[in-house]
């Protein structure tokens with residue numbers, strides 16, 4: 174147990190350092206963060222932090238997390254050795270030139286805080302923001318925000334839907350989706366996923382067994398038709414493109430996603446691909462022959478750590494005047 178003499182010695186030892194007295198004077202008047210103390214005292218962070226660590230041990234400091242900062246202030250006991258010693262120190266220093274200087278700089282720091290609250294932080298962070306902002310983990314939210322542009326209630330077809338990955342995402346956006354595939358096994362997996370998710374979904378999904386070369390949908394009946402990683406599995410992709418163009422309403426879109434032309438022959442053997450990707454000219458030719466407008470084709474390179482072909486997204490609109 175500490176004797177009264179020992180604790181008094183600790184009080185005087187703490188107060189024997191002029192910087193610690195200055196810090197206490199400031200924190201008694203205002204709650205401050207380390208950066209503000211550095212500015213007022215004209216000292217480096219390491220020095221200020223070292224003194225704060227000593228003061229924290231006395232129990233005189235309280236701290237509060239404020240966003241990414243910690244703000245400190247002094248709490249003086251209402252009686253006892255610290256109360257008496259500090260009252261004496263405060264009164265003795267009231268007219269000290271250093272105290273006057275500190276008070277002037279304190280007022281300036283508070284004025285700066287007021288005029289730039291919020292701005293200061295971002296100004297100082299600048300280019301490091303992208304690393305810091307990971308804390309928000311908002312990739313999904315951003316994707317959702319973007320998709321708010323999609324008008325709910327649109328009817329779309331997902332050709333070669335497989336296990337319905339894209340179809341379910343589209344339904345989640347509030348769209349009414351018909352997913353077509355010739356594999357009953359794939360569609361059963363898709364239906365199971367949908368049943369597990371269905372509650373609370375705003376859109377709808379219907380899965381139908383059919384061939385992409387001969388779609389069981391009426392002409393001009395959907396707002397968009399997607400074929401996601403399907404063309405390379407088809408015997409006659411140009412015919413499937415023509416079918417997609419047929420079922421889309423005038424003004425609607427055909428959206429194709431697949432590999433660019435490549436030479437990864439192993440994909441034929443191991444993944445059953447019939448086509449090693451497609452050249453933009455070939456796609457443009459097929460879409461044009463199907464009566465669609467010139468496509469917008471974007472190329473997407475694979476992750477550099479993976480030896481995979483580049484992919485494309487091709488978007489083509491059916492002219493408003495089209496009657497097919």
Ligand SMILES: C[S@@+](CC[C@H](N)C(=O)[O-])C[C@H]1O[C@@H](n2cnc3c(N)ncnc32)[C@H](O)[C@@H]1O
Nearest residue numbers: 333334335354355356359384385401402403406
């Ligand atoms: C590589 S998977 C892609 C599935 C899905 N679109 C995706 O991205 O996960 C190709 C799908 O096309 C289907 N498929 C292949 N030939 C087809 C055809 N002639 N008509 C309809 N579907 C076909 C397959 O059953 C398979 O589900």
